[in-house]
Amino acid sequence: MSRVNTVxxxxxxxxxxxxxxxxxxxxxMPGSELDTKWWRSPEQRYEETVPKLRAFHxxxxxxxxxxxxxxTGICNGRDVDYYRxxxxxxxxxxxxxxxxxxxxxxxxxxxxxxxxxxxxxxxxEITVGIGGTGALAxxxxxxxxxGGRMTELDKRIYRAAARASLxxxxxxxxxxxxxxxxxxxxxxxxGLPLHRVLFGHVDDGVNAEKTRDVWIxxxxxxxxxDTFGYETxxxxxxxxxxxxxxxxxxxxxxxxxxxxxxxxxxxxxxCSPLGWPGxxxxxxxxxxxxxxxxxxGAGLSEAAIRTVFVENPAxxxxxxx
Amino acid sequence: MSVKSNxxxxxxxxxxAAELGVVAVHEAxxxxxxxxxxxxxxxxxxxxIFEALAARLREFRASGGGxxxxxTGLFHGRDVRLYQxxxxxxxxxxxxxxxxxxxxxxxxxxxxxxxxxxxxxPAEKFAELFAAEVTEGMVVPRVERLxxxxxxxxxxxxxGMTATDESLLRGAARAALxxxxxxxxxxxADAxxxxxxxxxxxxxxxxxxxxxxxxxxxxxxxxxxxxxxxGAYVALDHIGSTDEAxxxxxxxxxxxxxxxxxxxxxxxxxxxxxxxVAKGHDGNDVAFGHVLTRFxxxxxDAGLSEADVQRIVxxxxxxxxxxxxxxQASAPVSxx
Numbered sequence: 249m250s251r252v253n254t255v256x257x258x259x260x261x262x263x264x265x266x267x268x269x270x271x272x273x274x275x276x277m278p279g280s281e282l283d284t285k286w287w288r289s290p291e292q293r294y295e296e297t298v299p300k301l302r303a304f305h306x307x308x309x310x311x312x313x314x315x316x317x318x319x320t321g322i323c324n325g326r327d328v329d330y331y332r333x334x335x336x337x338x339x340x341x342x343x344x345x346x347x348x349x350x351x352x353x354x355x356x357x358x359x360x361x362x363x364x365x366x367x368x369x370x371x372x373e374i375t376v377g378i379g380g381t382g383a384l385a386x387x388x389x390x391x392x393x394x395g396g397r398m399t400e401l402d403k404r405i406y407r408a409a410a411r412a413s414l415x416x417x418x419x420x421x422x423x424x425x426x427x428x429x430x431x432x433x434x435x436x437x438x439g440l441p442l443h444r445v446l447f448g449h450v451d452d453g454v455n456a457e458k459t460r461d462v463w464i465x466x467x468x469x470x471x472x473x474d475t476f477g478y479e480t481x482x483x484x485x486x487x488x489x490x491x492x493x494x495x496x497x498x499x500x501x502x503x504x505x506x507x508x509x510x511x512x513x514x515x516x517x518x519c520s521p522l523g524w525p526g527x528x529x530x531x532x533x534x535x536x537x538x539x540x541x542x543x544x545g546a547g548l549s550e551a552a553i554r555t556v557f558v559e560n561p562a563x564x565x566x567x568x569x
Numbered sequence: 570m571s572v573k574s575n576x577x578x579x580x581x582x583x584x585x586a587a588e589l590g591v592v593a594v595h596e597a598x599x600x601x602x603x604x605x606x607x608x609x610x611x612x613x614x615x616x617x618i619f620e621a622l623a624a625r626l627r628e629f630r631a632s633g634g635g636x637x638x639x640x641t642g643l644f645h646g647r648d649v650r651l652y653q654x655x656x657x658x659x660x661x662x663x664x665x666x667x668x669x670x671x672x673x674x675x676x677x678x679x680x681x682x683x684x685x686x687x688x689x690x691p692a693e694k695f696a697e698l699f700a701a702e703v704t705e706g707m708v709v710p711r712v713e714r715l716x717x718x719x720x721x722x723x724x725x726x727x728x729g730m731t732a733t734d735e736s737l738l739r740g741a742a743r744a745a746l747x748x749x750x751x752x753x754x755x756x757x758a759d760a761x762x763x764x765x766x767x768x769x770x771x772x773x774x775x776x777x778x779x780x781x782x783x784x785x786x787x788x789x790x791x792x793x794x795x796x797x798x799x800g801a802y803v804a805l806d807h808i809g810s811t812d813e814a815x816x817x818x819x820x821x822x823x824x825x826x827x828x829x830x831x832x833x834x835x836x837x838x839x840x841x842x843x844x845x846v847a848k849g850h851d852g853n854d855v856a857f858g859h860v861l862t863r864f865x866x867x868x869x870d871a872g873l874s875e876a877d878v879q880r881i882v883x884x885x886x887x888x889x890x891x892x893x894x895x896x897q898a899s900a901p902v903s904x905x
Contacts, residue, residue, distance in 0.1 A: 277683060278603075279676025281710035282643055283698065322607050323676070352681045355604025356674055357849045372609035379607070394681045454685070487685035522711075524683045 252565045253374070253386035253418070254315070254341045255331045264341065265313030267561035268304070268532050270421060270448055270474035270514035273297060273316075273331055273342075276523020278323040278355050286523050293330075296520040300531045301338040307536040308340075311558055315341040316532065317514075317565070319389045319421055321349040322358070322369075325522040328381040343565065346373035347389035347409055349423045351401030359401055366408030367415075374416040386565065388412055391423025396458070398430045406431055410438035417569035421446045421472070425459045432467050441468065446512055446564060448472035451498055453480070453490030461502060465510050470564060473499045474514035477534035478527065486527055496542055508552060512560050513539065577890040578703065578719035578750060579636075580652045580663045589662055590635020592886035593857045595753065595780055595806035595840035597847075598622055598639045598655070598663070601646030603674055605849025613848065619651060622845045625857055626659040632858035636662040638840075638890070640722040640753050640780075642669040643699075644676065646848065649707045649715040664719035664890060667702035668741050671726040671757065672733040680733065689733045695740025696747070703748035719890060720750050724780075725757025735766060742770035742777075749892035753804075755780040760792040764801050774800030776893055778838055783807050783816045783824065793824060797833035802889055806840040808864050809855035818864070822871050825881070834877050838885055839864065 250261035274293070280286055288296070301316065308314025320326045328344050335342040347370060348354045358366065373385040388409045393399045398406070409420050420440075422431065425447035435442060442464075450461040451473040461471050479485060479492040503511055515534040518526045535557070543553060576583040599618055605611045629637065641647055647665060656663040669675060679695075681687040699721050706714030721741040725734040738754060745752045752772065756763050760779050767777050782793045783805035793803045805824065807815045816824060828837050839860045844852035856862070865878055 277676065277678035277681070279644065279678030282676075282708050283678070284701070284708060284714070287711055323604055352677045355607075355676060357602045357604030357608055359604070359673075369609050376609070394687045486683075523678055 250566050252343065252567065253384040254335065255328055255344050255383040256335050258384070259341060261562045261566045263313055264315045264558070264562050264565065266308040266311035266557045267315045267317065267565070268514045268535055269317045269446065269512045269561050269564070270319050270472055270516050271316050271532050272320050272516070272518045273318050273327070273334065274325055274520045274522040275320050275518050276325040276521070278353055280523025281325065283523070288520065293520050297334060298338060300519050300533060301334055301340045303533050305339045307533065311554070313341065315343060317343040317387060319345050319349070319387065321345065321347055321353055321389045323355045324349055324353055328378045328383045332381065332383060343386035344378060344383060345387045345389040345421070346370045346378070346385035346412070348391065348405055349389060350391035350393040351399045351405060352393040354401060354405065363404050363408045363411070366405060367411045370408060370412035371415050374412065374418050386418060388418055388420045389423065390420055392426055396426060398427045403430065403434060406434045407438060410435050410440040413440055413444055414438065417567040419444045419446065419564050422448050424448065424455055425450045425461065425464060425472070426455050428460055428464050432464070432469070443468055443470060444568070446470040446472050448474050451475055451490065451495050452478065452488040454488045456490065456498065465507050469510070470560070471502065471507070471511050472514065473502070473511060475516045476513060476539050477515045477517065477530045482527060482530070484528065496546065500546055508555055509560060511556055512564065513556055515539070572894055573888070574749070574892045574894055576892055577664065578717040578892065579656065580649055580665050580716040581656050582716065584662060586887045586891045588635070589883070589887050589890065591633055591861055591882045592636040592638060592890070593629065593634060593840055593860065594638045594778070594838050594886045594889070595640050595804050595842055596637050596857055597641045597842070597844040598637070598652060599646040599648055600641055600844040600847045600850070600852060602849030603644055603676065608849065611848050615651065618846050619655065622655055623659055625845050626655060626661040629857035630659060630661050632862045634661065634858050634861060636664060636886070637857055638664045638666070638720065640666045640720065642722045643667050643702060643708065644669045645674065647707070649709055653716060665707060665716070666720045666722040666753065667699045667707060667718035667744070668722040668737070670724040670734060670737045672731045673726065675733070690736060692736040692739035692743065695737055696743035699741055699744035700747050703744065703750050718750065720753050721745050722753045724755035725763055727757055729758040730763060738763065738766050739770050742767040742772040745776055746770065746772050749894050751776045751778060751889050753778045753780060756782070756787070760787055760790070761795050761799070764796055764799055775802070775888070778802035778804050778889055780804040780806045783821055784814055785816060786814070788816060788824065793828060794831060794833070797828060797831070797836040801836070802838050802885065803828065803833070803836050804838040804840060806838070806842050808839055809841045809843070809859035810853050818867065821864070822867050825868055826871055826873060829873065829877050834880055835885060837881050838889070839881055
């Protein structure tokens, strides 16, 4: 039986449709909830979020439905009850994660925990539920802290994620793919096949040059071009923005080398950011409004588009037990 | 220059300082290690937490206590709505705190913000965050502000103050200066130096309490007397628990008498660092009334006068917590 955990319960892989594999309903650094400058009323949150998800749902109809993978880590404002209401009212499948965006987003209780405790936290959220919501996590988030190198805490989280992935069959997504040698070494030591790991953000403006995307793919890892839309052409681009054409060419070059079955793509947008200004106008629907037209314009076939947005994520997200 | 008002900010709003009674000045109500609220093996049953805290507060009141100060700051389990209900139900005044620290207890928002480079927060931003919790109310994260903070609590890293610890302390001092509430600072490695940092922000010494001064390393360094000489309050705040890093009960009694005899009876504060309910850590299971029921009798036996006892458990915390209005500045806005 093929299944994927969504916030409303497991669904068959066949229902996923088009998948936006690295997104956020709303992201904030831990502690940002204390700063009222970012607060919005619940009315405003729904108002900012629901139309984006409805548009996503409508666009995805051509692919048999749409799935939004929220990779907001445990301490970053992840709000599963809210996601459940959004999913139920819009029809978009929402997959929530366990894990942490990086060691620097793990609060003291977790920062002090050993690999075994972190593993149990992740396995619990995948098999028993997240908090009191009853919803099961469908992916495990890990990442590299600010500073460019994996910290000791980052490594503990990667190792726990690998063990939880092996125990549950749920895959791992990474925030950043820099310092990949250390990550790959941990996954190998734990015996996790690298096709269960999506190495994300190989395409952002800060890290693309430093990321050994080809090497990771050669090791068997999946590659995430998942910051599409964070462009230097924007009126107020974030520091990780990159020229639109440069990112697109990077992607086309990569799949042109016969690696299309290893790539996934997403926009890493916030429907309604929790602890930062966000980037005005950038939404998950960049995929439909800009990226798919760009890919078609570059000559990609509909079959190739289905490979990247439907088949690869289905293969990746399906619980492998 | 500052003038003392006669009111104190409790979770239910300003109350007359004369109403406080005996104050447990360095305690914790609900103490949650940041992040433990998301842990798979931690349960936060509000009804059970309320029941446990209410029992402890009623016991405190029955033993003669009047006010409990929760000095855990804004990010260690503080639950203003719960504390308001507890204050109403038990009749014990509850003073809650803003502030946070040491650095290791902070969320990434303050340490690695989404800027390039990820520069940790400076003192001025902490000052604004803390002051608003006094003037506009304490945050219930992403929901509302509720009740004024009555003090700013900070702490420095035990192995030595970090740059962010210093920003926290300077920010706390600025917030205190702007709003009239005191700073309660749990010292890291060098109590005297850390007090100097708060004073460097032009905060009067009598608006600062330095905690942890019944630690053996503090006493060995002569810190309690030196802090008192500097005009700040000296908190001996681990009364009732046994810990190798702290003085024994008998040594604490001797230290109190030494301070009083040296003329610093008006600078001494006594407390237990008790945790009413602890989540994500073992906590410190001491009654809020321990100082009153167990330690004060030892002080009397050792010869401390009734007037000095009264001064230490009632007058000193009342003076500390009374809102101090800067002469040049306008009065802080109170929140009910």
